Amino acid sequence: MRDLLAVWLLSLGLMCGGVAADDAKMLKTFLFIETAKTAEMDGDVLTLTGIDDSVEVFADRPYRDSGIVSLETFVDAWTEGSDSFDSDPPNAALVGLVDGTATTLIVELGQPQLKEGGISYPFQVINGNVAPTLTDAVIVIDGIDWSNFHCCD
Numbered sequence: 001m002r003d004l005l006a007v008w009l010l011s012l013g014l015m016c017g018g019v020a021a022d023d024a025k026m027l028k029t030f031l032f033i034e035t036a037k038t039a040e041m042d043g044d045v046l047t048l049t050g051i052d053d054s055v056e057v058f059a060d061r062p063y064r065d066s067g068i069v070s071l072e073t074f075v076d077a078w079t080e081g082s083d084s085f086d087s088d089p090p091n092a093a094l095v096g097l098v099d100g101t102a103t104t105l106i107v108e109l110g111q112p113q114l115k116e117g118g119i120s121y122p123f124q125v126i127n128g129n130v131a132p133t134l135t136d137a138v139i140v141i142d143g144i145d146w147s148n149f150h151c152c153d
Contacts, residue, residue, distance in 0.1 A: 029060040029143035032074065034119070039096055039137035041123070041130050046094070046107065048137060049118040060143045071119065075112050083145055086111060091126060092141045096134025104128055109141065 037050025055074045059065040079086040094105045110122030 027145040028063050028065070029145050030057050030065075031060060031143045032057055032141040034071075034139045034141070036118070036137045036139070037135065039094060039134040039139070041132060044122055044124065045120055046109070046123045047115070047118055047120040048139065051118055071114065075114055075119070078111055081145070085109075085144060090142045090144065092139050094134065094137060094139045096131075096137035098131045098134060103131060103134065105130065 033056040034048060034051060036048035038048070040047045040049070051071070053071050054068045055071055057067050057069055078084065089108050089110055092107050092109050094107060096103060105128035106126040107123040108126055113120045
């Protein structure tokens with residue numbers, strides 16, 4: 001039993017050391033939040049209207065950075081880098097109200113297009129039921145290593 005405990009403690013120590021080493025190598029990835037008065041889904045196009053001209057940004061663990069970038073900077077950066085959203089489209093959680101009831105839809109997003117008073121994304125449903133219109137919508141877009149990103153220094 002003592003030998004088993006010693007092996008377990010040694011293994012735990014090695015695993016913890018490995019985690020610390022991995023943390024030191026972790027790239028800083030950022031997640032993005034957009035808000036909209038409405039989110040409309042027509043076929044395979046999601047259009048957010050009544051949006052801000054900026055996107056909230058925050059770093060994934062273990063980093064604790066946050067900031068704001070312009071919507072144009074966010075759209076322009078979509079294709080930057082070898083691991084861009086363009087080469088590996090992001091997942092996103094779209095949350096909003098349908099007739100006063102909260103609903104969530106998990107989607108994969110394509111290249112955004114800025115429009116007068118809004119932004120549109122091609123999308124594919126991963127999980128959930130499509131509602132034609134959501135109000136008070138929030139979309140949280142998963143993370144990416146954005147090496148050229150400088151909102152949070």
